[in-house]
Amino acid sequence: MALSKIAGIGMYAPQKVVTNNDLLKYMDTSDEWIQERTGIKERRYAHRTDETTTTMGVAAATIAIERAGITAQDIDFIIFATLSPDYYFPGCGVLLQRAMKMKEIGALDVRNQCSGFLYALSVGDQFIKTGMYKNILVVGAEKHSFGLDFSTRGRNISVIFGDGAGAVVLQPTEEADRGILSTHLHSDGESAELLAMYNPGTHANHWTEQKLADFDDAEIAEMFMSHAMIDKAQLFPYMDGPAVFKKAVEKFPEVIMEALHKNGLQPTDIKILVPHQANLRISQFVQKKLGLRDDQVQNNIQKYGNTTAASIPIALCEAWEEGKIKEGDLICLASFGSGFTWASALLRW
Numbered sequence: 001m002a003l004s005k006i007a008g009i010g011m012y013a014p015q016k017v018v019t020n021n022d023l024l025k026y027m028d029t030s031d032e033w034i035q036e037r038t039g040i041k042e043r044r045y046a047h048r049t050d051e052t053t054t055t056m057g058v059a060a061a062t063i064a065i066e067r068a069g070i071t072a073q074d075i076d077f078i079i080f081a082t083l084s085p086d087y088y089f090p091g092c093g094v095l096l097q098r099a100m101k102m103k104e105i106g107a108l109d110v111r112n113q114c115s116g117f118l119y120a121l122s123v124g125d126q127f128i129k130t131g132m133y134k135n136i137l138v139v140g141a142e143k144h145s146f147g148l149d150f151s152t153r154g155r156n157i158s159v160i161f162g163d164g165a166g167a168v169v170l171q172p173t174e175e176a177d178r179g180i181l182s183t184h185l186h187s188d189g190e191s192a193e194l195l196a197m198y199n200p201g202t203h204a205n206h207w208t209e210q211k212l213a214d215f216d217d218a219e220i221a222e223m224f225m226s227h228a229m230i231d232k233a234q235l236f237p238y239m240d241g242p243a244v245f246k247k248a249v250e251k252f253p254e255v256i257m258e259a260l261h262k263n264g265l266q267p268t269d270i271k272i273l274v275p276h277q278a279n280l281r282i283s284q285f286v287q288k289k290l291g292l293r294d295d296q297v298q299n300n301i302q303k304y305g306n307t308t309a310a311s312i313p314i315a316l317c318e319a320w321e322e323g324k325i326k327e328g329d330l331i332c333l334a335s336f337g338s339g340f341t342w343a344s345a346l347l348r349w
């Protein structure tokens, strides 16, 4: 059975750089607090009107496709991971298919937030291994800047997130012990509400303590989207940061070790670990726990903040562009985030 390999990788970071000090205009925060708690110095914001999650995905995909030595017409399946889609529906996959003038191929949207890229990569990997597709485009892209609470009320979330996109092309490889060796996906929905954007949604009861029986149909319909939601700032993401942090530092090492054990490998075998860029303190904790050297861990949250589904392909792309990844190197990708979901992938480049 042919394994799948990353045949091309690309990234896109919007031009606009937003420093921590720039955020002081909107909220009560400080460069010192943000750097100390997260490691972030700056992030990128997409153009307010000219750029969307899809256009950024297209920019990253264009580079990945070119580096794979193929054209957009050769792609036979799209997997697009994001939590900040252009539309509530349809998803960004079809918008990318249209924008890149691709054939009438399948376009799958993945909604696994910080683990979105690894879930997408894993799905693509299975389609390649079964022989169903030969050139799969996997994209992770986010335009967070459009949906954040920039008042002091939302500062624990808004200072963290940034915009950007990353993409890879998956192809089969006949070389033994090369490509994606294994992927590992997990979830625990018990904590779904600890990092979530509840509205608009069909849950109806998360934002009111009154019994639904007290509401008529028109009022119930209002629960999907209403003026009250806007007034009460219920259309922004919510995060219990410390609870997420606590679980993240437990699950990152666990899922990385799961991948290593599965393949009979040790942390010392890893050339580069590319963790989802959630918080530099989380990455440093994971590095220490696994006994990895500085040169074994790729961190770029300082420049981009947390770009959720885009963070792993962006960090992987930068590592590759910086010449840190050579043929035959063992690469570990790992994520943890909303859901909770967590995942890892082990690749022999």
Ligand code: UT7
Residues within 6 Å of the ligand: 028, 029, 030, 033, 034, 037, 038, 114, 155, 156, 157, 159, 240, 241, 242, 243, 244, 245, 248, 277, 278, 279, 282, 306, 308, 336, 337, 338
């Ligand atoms: O990618 C998805 C997965 N997400 C994560 O993995 C995020 C995990 N969590 C974290 O990274 C951290 O919890 C945060 C960076 C979000 C927050 O850091 P923390 O050290 O856990 O801070 P905290 O939420 O416990 O808040 C400490 C204090 C509070 O003030 P009081 O109550 O002690 O007076 C907050 O109001 O810091 C305050 N605070 C801020 N102060 C200045 C929260 N956000 C800010 C801010 N600027 N931006």
